[in-house]
Amino acid sequence: MRYADLESGQVLRGVVSSVHNFGLLVDVGGITGLVNAAHLTWSHDITHPDQVARTGDALTVMVVDVDLDRERATFSLKALEPDPLAAFARTALGTTMTGEVIRVAPFGVFVRVAEGIAGLVRDHPAETGDLLRVEITAINLAHRRVTLRPLP
Known part of the structure; x- marks a missing residue:
């Protein structure tokens, strides 16, 4: 395959070739593309790409961008x-x-109100986990954006 x-x-189906703080590098037929952290998942619970996949894992990805001049591809899981x-x-x-x-x-x-959904409560003194x-x-x-109002 070529870019x-x-x-x-x-x-496309591919295999994770490496995991980094910024995302996953995925090989699809000899071409390596990046699934950056923003394209991993809708979940707000993921703090590192290794929570989604590890080196050697098989993944299905969607192509979101191809730069032919620089021979770079951007993939997405969440798409x-x-x-x-x-x-x-x-x-x-x-x-x-x-x-x-x-x-x-x-x-x-920011309050998680559903899976993959967090809303903002402005100027509230709550702590993480509350x-x-x-x-x-x-x-x-x-x-x-989801805007929320605290209730007593």
Whole structure:
């Protein structure tokens, strides 16, 4: 296979040739492509690519970009999975749920409200691992944002 044979959207089988902090290098028929960390999974629980695959693992990947001049290919694993935010967007605003704080930022906390879905609660003092009862106040598919309001 040659880089010129690759097309965006093409689905291929390959083998992980190496695992790095920035992603996985996957060999497909003698061509190596990168699955960068952003293209691994929809899950917010993955902190290192070795949680997804190890050297020697067989994977199915989707081609997302090919640079013929530099002979580089970018692959994706998550492009093969349904976007959980698309399904979650059907959730009614005002819905209440309990979620776990998965990240603390200077401007608020991110709460996992469903698999692959985290929303922001602004200016909240919670810590990672805390459970918060929240209300969905906005879902913005275009910007991939879920806004939450803490409940007592």
